[in-house]
Amino acid sequence: MSRPWCQHPPSGGVCVLVARVGTWSDHYVRTSLTLARAQLTRGWTNLLGLAVLVALVTGLVLAGLAGAQRTRTAVDRMIVATRAADVLVNPSNGDESALDYDAVAQLPMVAEFSRLSGVAVLAVPPYQTFDDLFDVPSVFASDGEAIFNFDRPVLVEGRLPRLDASDEIYLGEAYAESAGYSVGDVLAVRSFQSEELDLAFELVDSGDGAGGLDLLNDPLVGQTIELRVAGIGNLLEDVAVDEGYEPFGGWIGPAVYADLGEPSAGYGGAVVRLNSPDDVDDFKAAVDALAPGEKVVYQSQAVTRAKALRATEPSATALAVFAVVTALLGALLTGQAISRRFQLDARDNETLSALGVTRDERCVASMLRLLAATLLGVAGGLLLATVLSELTPVGPAATAEPSPGINFDVPILLIGAPVVLAVVMALGAVPAWHNAGHHRDDAVERGSAIASWLAGHGASAPVTTGVRFGLEPGRGHTAVPTRATIIGALTAVAVATATIIFASSLDRVVSDGRFYGSNFDVAIDAGQSLDVNTEDQLLAAISDFVSSESAIVAASRMRIGELAVNGMSVTALAFSTPSEYGVELVVEPTIADGNAPVATGEIALGRTTMNDLGVSIGDSVNVVSPQFTGEAQVVGRAVLPGVGLYQGSDRTSIGVGAIVSDDMLGTIADGSKEFVVVDVRDGTDLAALQTRVDAALADVGTAFLQADGRPSDIVSLAELRSLPVALATALVVLVAFTVLHAMVVAVRRRRRDIAVLQALGSTSGELTAVGVWQGVTIGVAALAFGVPLGIVVGRWVWILLANGFGTLAEPVVPALGLVALAAGVLVLTATAGVVPIRRGLRFRPAEVLRSE
Numbered sequence: 001m002s003r004p005w006c007q008h009p010p011s012g013g014v015c016v017l018v019a020r021v022g023t024w025s026d027h028y029v030r031t032s033l034t035l036a037r038a039q040l041t042r043g044w045t046n047l048l049g050l051a052v053l054v055a056l057v058t059g060l061v062l063a064g065l066a067g068a069q070r071t072r073t074a075v076d077r078m079i080v081a082t083r084a085a086d087v088l089v090n091p092s093n094g095d096e097s098a099l100d101y102d103a104v105a106q107l108p109m110v111a112e113f114s115r116l117s118g119v120a121v122l123a124v125p126p127y128q129t130f131d132d133l134f135d136v137p138s139v140f141a142s143d144g145e146a147i148f149n150f151d152r153p154v155l156v157e158g159r160l161p162r163l164d165a166s167d168e169i170y171l172g173e174a175y176a177e178s179a180g181y182s183v184g185d186v187l188a189v190r191s192f193q194s195e196e197l198d199l200a201f202e203l204v205d206s207g208d209g210a211g212g213l214d215l216l217n218d219p220l221v222g223q224t225i226e227l228r229v230a231g232i233g234n235l236l237e238d239v240a241v242d243e244g245y246e247p248f249g250g251w252i253g254p255a256v257y258a259d260l261g262e263p264s265a266g267y268g269g270a271v272v273r274l275n276s277p278d279d280v281d282d283f284k285a286a287v288d289a290l291a292p293g294e295k296v297v298y299q300s301q302a303v304t305r306a307k308a309l310r311a312t313e314p315s316a317t318a319l320a321v322f323a324v325v326t327a328l329l330g331a332l333l334t335g336q337a338i339s340r341r342f343q344l345d346a347r348d349n350e351t352l353s354a355l356g357v358t359r360d361e362r363c364v365a366s367m368l369r370l371l372a373a374t375l376l377g378v379a380g381g382l383l384l385a386t387v388l389s390e391l392t393p394v395g396p397a398a399t400a401e402p403s404p405g406i407n408f409d410v411p412i413l414l415i416g417a418p419v420v421l422a423v424v425m426a427l428g429a430v431p432a433w434h435n436a437g438h439h440r441d442d443a444v445e446r447g448s449a450i451a452s453w454l455a456g457h458g459a460s461a462p463v464t465t466g467v468r469f470g471l472e473p474g475r476g477h478t479a480v481p482t483r484a485t486i487i488g489a490l491t492a493v494a495v496a497t498a499t500i501i502f503a504s505s506l507d508r509v510v511s512d513g514r515f516y517g518s519n520f521d522v523a524i525d526a527g528q529s530l531d532v533n534t535e536d537q538l539l540a541a542i543s544d545f546v547s548s549e550s551a552i553v554a555a556s557r558m559r560i561g562e563l564a565v566n567g568m569s570v571t572a573l574a575f576s577t578p579s580e581y582g583v584e585l586v587v588e589p590t591i592a593d594g595n596a597p598v599a600t601g602e603i604a605l606g607r608t609t610m611n612d613l614g615v616s617i618g619d620s621v622n623v624v625s626p627q628f629t630g631e632a633q634v635v636g637r638a639v640l641p642g643v644g645l646y647q648g649s650d651r652t653s654i655g656v657g658a659i660v661s662d663d664m665l666g667t668i669a670d671g672s673k674e675f676v677v678v679d680v681r682d683g684t685d686l687a688a689l690q691t692r693v694d695a696a697l698a699d700v701g702t703a704f705l706q707a708d709g710r711p712s713d714i715v716s717l718a719e720l721r722s723l724p725v726a727l728a729t730a731l732v733v734l735v736a737f738t739v740l741h742a743m744v745v746a747v748r749r750r751r752r753d754i755a756v757l758q759a760l761g762s763t764s765g766e767l768t769a770v771g772v773w774q775g776v777t778i779g780v781a782a783l784a785f786g787v788p789l790g791i792v793v794g795r796w797v798w799i800l801l802a803n804g805f806g807t808l809a810e811p812v813v814p815a816l817g818l819v820a821l822a823a824g825v826l827v828l829t830a831t832a833g834v835v836p837i838r839r840g841l842r843f844r845p846a847e848v849l850r851s852e
Helices: 024-082 101-105 130-134 173-179 194-205 209-217 254-259 277-290 301-354 359-391 410-436 449-456 461-471 482-511 535-548 607-613 686-696 712-720 722-749 751-759 764-805 815-840 845-851
Strands: 087-091 110-119 139-142 154-158 168-172 186-191 223-234 250-252 264-274 296-300 522-525 552-565 568-576 590-594 602-605 620-625 628-639 658-660 673-680 704-707
Touching (some): 024 154, 024 301, 024 359, 024 410, 087 277, 101 110, 101 264, 101 277, 130 209, 139 254, 168 173, 173 223, 194 209, 264 277, 277 296, 277 301, 296 301, 301 712, 301 722, 301 764, 359 410, 461 482, 482 712, 482 722, 482 764, 482 815, 535 686, 552 658, 568 607, 607 628, 628 658, 686 704, 712 722, 764 815
Parallel strands (some): 168 223, 568 658, 602 628
Antiparallel strands (some): 087 264, 087 296, 110 139, 110 264, 168 250, 186 223, 522 673, 522 704, 552 568, 552 673, 602 658
16 A cells, blocks of 8 residues: 555655655655665665775875874974973083073073083993993983973983982983983993093093003092983984984983082083073173173074974975875865766666656765765774874974874864865765766767777777777766776876975985085084184194095085174084195085175075075175174075084074175184084095094194084984875875776776677787776876876975975986886786776676676
């Protein structure tokens, strides 16, 4: 018996048809819901696949965005969580400084103050050589404020030492990893009083090195103490580290320092938190006034923070770009999957229409099923994004993260989820409406012009058929989304091409010193022992060595100092090449734009410094240095190496700092430092070169060879090298699987065409060739458009990043890499075309034709 509002009897107690005159809910809710429920029951596995795709794309996009935000904010959150100091005060005279630290602590702009002392601890004897002395971390002692109450580290393991403990030490993560220490391990050190060390090194300076070692090996000299590692972590200055200026290894509390007898290493200083960060300049001026005639070097939080942000920004940008590209690819792939699903549904349109289901009802039913799959996918995506948050932040920001582990980014995830839902539903609206009104169409569709041209020029049947399969979508319920498949493959090729260009450009930057301002192989560090009395003798001895050393092919003098540019403190370099060096080639600074300064009153600035000052090439700036006061013209944009006066000072970096002429920078007496930078012949043994340096300078002092240290910006880029490759690989794999699935669907829908070819006598080999040419056609189309697009995007992204860092913007387009990519794409697409056809050959043509 039929119900009064049905035109036909129900089947199984369910009726999906409504009366000709019914309520709005009957037409658009009840019937559509019933139809959607029936279709879900019958085809839930297909929609589950769509839900998995939505979950994967949603999870990757939201994880990328949340990871980028977490990475970008890690440094600032670390500063707040650890109450980082605003300024490190570092007198050049160390323990001999006349600076009154009590007066510093009483300055009105000081909120918190802590005194730091370098601790004279060495490795435990016996010592065979002087290198054996220093097989321990550099250790600082806190007065109980720094690292305990403010300027605390972010702990990755353990806890801070107890203030009253006499056997505990905190280690920096970098040193702990390199030396193999974990929390609970015991570090044995030998402590010496200053007088004992002075006597030992006086023996060394007098030529009695053996006597100095014997003194330090004497069991009655010094004391051995065992320190247990209480905690391991990172301070703000540990986030971005210049090579050659690695951070201090460990910290001890006041109780340990007192038990050791307060053995000073000859250097120390103070860390200070100010009432306001704006008080930095006033604070520096006040401290300078407390030590007239003495050089005081500062390491400011603003400079350290800026360096850390520059180090973390590439990783954050990479994650953000990954999220955006994934979103675009995800929209493409999801739209393609939805279209394929709705095309399959269209096969039932004639039957449903005959039963009285309108186009509107069919469209609403399709959207309801899409809504169910999307809600499931978005929920899975939120879960995936939350799980993936364990892997962020990435790069140097991981050392700064104050709250590592799983993180649920409420703003991004809860705003992103409805946005994803709305986008997916919008992607399905047009194909749902189009396919709801679609009926079998027997009209002849225009074929591919390329396939027709090949056939007209004598190409074989497998070739023309394979090209036709690759380019023609077909019609009706057997239509194939060839255009979407080609676009997906094209996108994968473009992403892979851009990644190859980015990675190749990055490899050259991190391995070629020209791109980070180090146009030299080795720096002879003469600044450790230079003072006003020995400067001339030592520099003369170095000049003699450089002029007589056959391994040196180029050399210059590089002096480091500080000056004020438009009132802003800037670390500056000056290059010069004395004629007595006797070298044909000189080491010059890297100039990205303009010219190097050669005359008094000229200056070149790093890009970041130029941006901070708001100046460009051709502008004039006010410069104040110990040797020059007045206006200087900006004549170039420089790329600078990562160097500084010493560990506890602000340093230059790729885009930070200035280059001036030699006569504008201060002398050794003004607190500058001296390097002689040299290029050596390929294959030179640097250890043997150091031995020859020691012998040449034995009568006047010492100097140390230092390889061209990479600035922290380059170190962070080097750590980034694997990230874009990994992210791009994930995208390419995602697209590749989608393309493969699309080709499998294409072969399945063309079973009738394949069966007809078999019935006409095509062999399995010829049909396999059809699959190969189908895949190759898609691959060639993807390469033809994807490679040029990827080259443009890859070069643009690299130039944008390089200019942001201040390095040379010279992208690399590796021909061999692109050839390998092209070969790989053609092999993969050919394989993707062969496999489903070979599987389809298992069916008998007669059975396929009867079913069709």
